[in-house]
Amino acid sequence: MQVKDLTTQKVNQTEFGGPNVLKLGESLIPKPNQNQSLIEIHSTSINRADTLQRQGKYPPPKGVTNILGLEFAGYELDTEGNRLRRVMGILSGGGYAQYVAVNKDHLIDVPSNIPLDAAGGISEIYLTAYLQYKLSELKKGNSCLVYAAASGVGQATLQLCNHFGVIGIASCSQLKVQKIQQYTNYIVHRDQSIKDQISQIKQYQPQGVAAVFDCVGQQNYQMTLETLGMDGKWILYGLLTGGSIEKFNLAPLLAKRINLINSTLRSRSDQFKAELAKDFTRTILPVIENGQIAIPIQSVTKVQWNEEGINQIIRLHTEMEQNRNVGKLIVSFQND
Amino acid sequence: MQVKDLTTQKVNQTEFGGPNVLKLGESLIPKPNQNQSLIEIHSTSINRADTLQRQGKYPPPKGVTNILGLEFAGYELDTEGNRLRRVMGILSGGGYAQYVAVNKDHLIDVPSNIPLDAAGGISEIYLTAYLQYKLSELKKGNSCLVYAAASGVGQATLQLCNHFGVIGIASCSQLKVQKIQQYTNYIVHRDQSIKDQISQIKQYQPQGVAAVFDCVGQQNYQMTLETLGMDGKWILYGLLTGGSIEKFNLAPLLAKRINLINSTLRSRSDQFKAELAKDFTRTILPVIENGQIAIPIQSVTKVQWNEEGINQIIRLHTEMEQNRNVGKLIVSFQND
Structure with missing residues (x-):
C-alpha cells in the first residue's frame, strides 16, 4: 500500500444531534508532519466525550479534527505503509477512522500479550x-x-x-x-x-x-x-x-x-501528554501487562466500514447515553 | 528573674464584640513544654484575624490560647529568665501578652540590623x-x-x-x-x-x-x-x-x-510551620536583611501595660476595621 493521497473511511458528522447524525464518510488519508507517525487504526472506543461532542456540547480543541474518537490501538506505519509496531494512545480526536496521524511521543507500545482490541480501551481511561x-x-x-x-x-x-x-x-x-x-x-x-x-x-x-x-x-x-x-x-x-x-x-x-x-486531558499540551504517556508506560503499563490491573471492557463490537457498521456505532452511542454500559465500549474496525 | 509561676500581663477578653471588649488582664506565665521556649515578647502586630476573632467570627484552633496576637518579636529566655537571643515568629495566638511559649522550631533569628519593633511585623505577613x-x-x-x-x-x-x-x-x-x-x-x-x-x-x-x-x-x-x-x-x-x-x-x-x-496558615501543623520558617529563613529573610524587600509598616505604637495601653490597642483595632492602615500596625510593649 502506498499511503499517499489515499481516500479512506471515517465516521462523518455534518450536524450536531442524536446518534443518528453519524454517517459513513470518506476523507483523504492524514499527512503526518515531521513529529507524527501515520497510524492504521485497529480499534477505538466510545467515550462520553464523543457523545457530548456529537451533540455540540464539547467542541474539539482548536485545530483538532472534528472526527470523533479519543483513543486508538493499531499499527504505526512507515512511509511505504508497512506496519512497524503495535501502538496505542490518546487522541484529541480522529479515532473513528481508518487512519490517524499521531505525535510520535504519544505512542505507547502495546505489550505482546494484550490483544489490539483490548488495547483500544486502555489509553483514554x-x-x-x-x-x-x-x-x-x-x-x-x-x-x-x-x-x-x-x-x-x-x-x-x-x-x-x-x-x-x-x-x-x-x-x-x-x-x-x-x-x-x-x-x-x-x-x-x-x-x-x-x-x-x-x-x-x-x-x-x-x-x-x-x-x-x-x-x-x-x-x-x-x-x-x-x-x-x-x-x-x-x-x-x-x-x-x-x-x-x-x-x-x-x-x-x-x-x-x-x-x-x-483537570482535563484532551486540551493539554503535546508535551504534557508525551510526559504522561512516558510516565504511564514506566509505572502502570507493566501492571496491566502482568494482569494485576484489568481493562474494564463491556463489549468489543466488530465493525465493517459500511452502513451497518455505522449503525453499530450509533447503537453504542445510544447505549452509553442511556448509561447502560459498565466499562469500555470498544469498536474494532474490520479493515481487511 | 525567675520565670516560674509568675503573674504576667496580657490583653484580656471575656466576651465577643467591638474593640472595647479588650481589657487589661493578668495570667500565669506560660509553661513551655520540652519542644518550646519561653519568649519575652517585645512587639506584636494587629491583624485582621485578631479583629475577627475578637468578634467571635474566627475561633482559635483547638487547644490554642484565646489571647489574641498572631506573631511576635522578642527574646528567647533560658529557664533562669536570661535573654538568649532575638527571635521572631508566627503564633496560633498569644501575642498580646508579656510572655508566650513557642515551638523551638518556629523561632526565627532576627538579623542584627533589624530592630525588634520592625521584626514584630515581619513573620505573619x-x-x-x-x-x-x-x-x-x-x-x-x-x-x-x-x-x-x-x-x-x-x-x-x-x-x-x-x-x-x-x-x-x-x-x-x-x-x-x-x-x-x-x-x-x-x-x-x-x-x-x-x-x-x-x-x-x-x-x-x-x-x-x-x-x-x-x-x-x-x-x-x-x-x-x-x-x-x-x-x-x-x-x-x-x-x-x-x-x-x-x-x-x-x-x-x-x-x-x-x-x-x-490556604490558611494558622491551623497548619507544627511540622508544616517549622518547615516553612526554615525555608523562609533560607530564602527570603536574607533579602529582607539586605533591604531589597521592605517591611511595610504603617505605625509602631509604644504601649505600656496599663489602661491607656489597652486603649491604644483598642484604637488600633478600630483603625484596622475602618480599613485606614496601609501596612502593619505594630505594637511595641514597654515592659521595663
Whole structure:
C-alpha cells in the first residue's frame, strides 16, 4: 500500500444531534508532519466525550479534527505503509477512522500479550485515571471517593487505588454495585438520598476522605464538601449533572483548606501528554501487562466500514447515553 | 528573674464584640513544654484575624490560647529568665501578652540590623505571603493579580513578585494607589465597576494572569474567574466580603483547568510551620536583611501595660476595621 493521497473511511458528522447524525464518510488519508507517525487504526472506543461532542456540547480543541474518537490501538506505519509496531494512545480526536496521524511521543507500545482490541480501551481511561490519581497526591493508607465508579475511568481509578494501597470508596448506581465489588468493599449506591450516601461514607471514613474523583459536579456538590477531610483534594474532571451550583460557599472550602483541582486531558499540551504517556508506560503499563490491573471492557463490537457498521456505532452511542454500559465500549474496525 | 509561676500581663477578653471588649488582664506565665521556649515578647502586630476573632467570627484552633496576637518579636529566655537571643515568629495566638511559649522550631533569628519593633511585623505577613507564593508555582515572567494590595500581606506579595521576576498587578482602593506605586506599575483601583477593573486587567494581561491572590472572596469572584488564564491558580486565603456566591458555576473553572487552592496558615501543623520558617529563613529573610524587600509598616505604637495601653490597642483595632492602615500596625510593649 502506498499511503499517499489515499481516500479512506471515517465516521462523518455534518450536524450536531442524536446518534443518528453519524454517517459513513470518506476523507483523504492524514499527512503526518515531521513529529507524527501515520497510524492504521485497529480499534477505538466510545467515550462520553464523543457523545457530548456529537451533540455540540464539547467542541474539539482548536485545530483538532472534528472526527470523533479519543483513543486508538493499531499499527504505526512507515512511509511505504508497512506496519512497524503495535501502538496505542490518546487522541484529541480522529479515532473513528481508518487512519490517524499521531505525535510520535504519544505512542505507547502495546505489550505482546494484550490483544489490539483490548488495547483500544486502555489509553483514554488509564491516562485519565492516572493523571488524576497523580494530581490527588494520595498516599498509601489514604482513602478517596470515586464517583461513577462503574464507568471505565471509575474502574481504572479504583484499580489504581488498590495497586497503590489506597482505600477507594465507590459511588455508582445500585444496578452496577455487583460489577465493582471485585475492586472494593466500600460501595455507596446513589439510588438513595444524598443524606444517606453522606452518612454511609462518613461511617467508612469518619475523618473524611483525602480525595474525591468527581465527574458529576452539581448533584454531588454537597456530598463532596461534607465528605472531604482537612487538606482534601477535590479532583473535578467532568460535569455529568452540570456545573451550576446555587448557594455555593467558599467558606467551608477555606476552613478545610480544600484544593479544587480542575483537570482535563484532551486540551493539554503535546508535551504534557508525551510526559504522561512516558510516565504511564514506566509505572502502570507493566501492571496491566502482568494482569494485576484489568481493562474494564463491556463489549468489543466488530465493525465493517459500511452502513451497518455505522449503525453499530450509533447503537453504542445510544447505549452509553442511556448509561447502560459498565466499562469500555470498544469498536474494532474490520479493515481487511 | 525567675520565670516560674509568675503573674504576667496580657490583653484580656471575656466576651465577643467591638474593640472595647479588650481589657487589661493578668495570667500565669506560660509553661513551655520540652519542644518550646519561653519568649519575652517585645512587639506584636494587629491583624485582621485578631479583629475577627475578637468578634467571635474566627475561633482559635483547638487547644490554642484565646489571647489574641498572631506573631511576635522578642527574646528567647533560658529557664533562669536570661535573654538568649532575638527571635521572631508566627503564633496560633498569644501575642498580646508579656510572655508566650513557642515551638523551638518556629523561632526565627532576627538579623542584627533589624530592630525588634520592625521584626514584630515581619513573620505573619511574610510567612503568609511566601507560603501562598510557593503554592502559586509562579515562574519568572508570569503575572498575577493581588487583591488588597495595600495590606501588609498584599505589599509583601508584591515585593516577593518583584524579587522573583513576576509581574504583580495590584488591586486596592483608590486612596491607597499612591502608596503601592513603589512596587508595581500595574494597579487597578476598586472604586470603579467590576467590569472596568476586569477590562483594565485584561489590557495588562490579555492572556490572563497565572495566579490570583484572593483574600476578598464574594465581591471579586467574577473578576477572579475572568482574569485567570489557562491552568491559573486561584489562591484563596481570606473572605473579607464573605464566601457565599450566587450562580456559581464549575464549568468555566473546568474549561480553564483552574486550581482553587484554599490556604490558611494558622491551623497548619507544627511540622508544616517549622518547615516553612526554615525555608523562609533560607530564602527570603536574607533579602529582607539586605533591604531589597521592605517591611511595610504603617505605625509602631509604644504601649505600656496599663489602661491607656489597652486603649491604644483598642484604637488600633478600630483603625484596622475602618480599613485606614496601609501596612502593619505594630505594637511595641514597654515592659521595663
